[in-house]
Structures are given as structure tokens and as C-alpha cells.
Amino acid sequence: MRLDVLIPSKNRAAQLAASRPSVMALARRCGATVRICDQSRVAVAWPDAQVLHRPDLSGLPAARNALLAASDADVAVFLDDDSDPAADLGSRVLELAAREPHIAAWGPVVEARGRIARRLHRLLHLGCMRD
Numbered sequence: 304m305r306l307d308v309l310i311p312s313k314n315r316a317a318q319l320a321a322s323r324p325s326v327m328a329l330a331r332r333c334g335a336t337v338r339i340c341d342q343s344r345v346a347v348a349w350p351d352a353q354v355l356h357r358p359d360l361s362g363l364p365a366a367r368n369a370l371l372a373a374s375d376a377d378v379a380v381f382l383d384d385d386s387d388p389a390a391d392l393g394s395r396v397l398e399l400a401a402r403e404p405h406i407a408a409w410g411p412v413v414e415a416r417g418r419i420a421r422r423l424h425r426l427l428h429l430g431c432m433r434d
Contacts, residue, residue, distance in 0.1 A: 304397055305335075305378070306380065308329065308337045309381050310339045310383070315385070325390070329388050333393035340366040340370045355370070
């Protein structure tokens with residue numbers, strides 16, 4: 304089973320550079336491919352990743368779709384461009400995928416915001432009243 308780490312980004316070269324060591328540690332540990340969809344005018348340089356330079360795309364959903372279209376892996380993990388993932392994240396995701404082959408997708412979201420900020424955010428998005 305193969306894993307792709309997919310990172311949408313736009314005008315955040317500094318954040319990508321800061322996250323590079325931990326993302327590459329994750330990729331090396333489980334043999335994952337890192338793919339970045341960079342919507343900036345000037346493409347970010349990341350030699351050990353596949354960078355899709357797509358300034359023509361508008362918005363995060365379009366970048367995610369472009370990344371999924373470019374991926375041929377069995378499992379995909381989306382990361383924010385400022386993520387600092389644990390080195391064993393990819394290995395753990397692959398273990399879960401192997402144990403639960405009938406699951407097509409997981410949707411965990413890790414938030415650092417406090418309880419009140421999360422509630423206010425969900426109130427602004429009708430139908431998302433639960434944590």
C-alpha cells in the first residue's frame with residue numbers, strides 16, 4: 304500500500320520551508336511521496352517533492368482536487384502548509400488503512416483553537432453544530 308502526502312499552498316513559502324523537515328521525516332519513514340499544489344505566482348522550490356505549480360487555480364478546494372488527480376497512491380493524507388506532523392503519522396495511517404479496507408475516507412481535523420472559538424466557527428456554518 305502506498306501513501307501520498309498532499310499539501311495545498313499559496314504564497315506561503317516560509318511556512319512550507321519550516322514544515323519541510325517534519326514532512327520529509329514522515330515521508331521517509333513510510334516511503335510516501337510528497338506532492339505540493341502551489342498556487343503562488345512563483346513556484347516554491349522543494350527538490351524532494353513533486354510541486355504542481357498551478358497559479359491558474361483559485362482556492363483550496365481546487366488545489367485539493369488537482370492534488371488528488373495527480374496522485375495514484377492507495378492512501379492520501381492532506382496536510383496544511385504549516386503542519387508539523389509526527390514522523391510516524393504516515394506509518395500509522397497505513398496501518399489503519401490495512402486494518403479497515405472497507406473505509407473509503409477518514410476526516411479527522413486537529414484544531415488548536417479553544418472550545419469557544421470552535422463553537423463560534425461552527426455556528427457560522429449552519430448544520431455543523433457538533434464537535
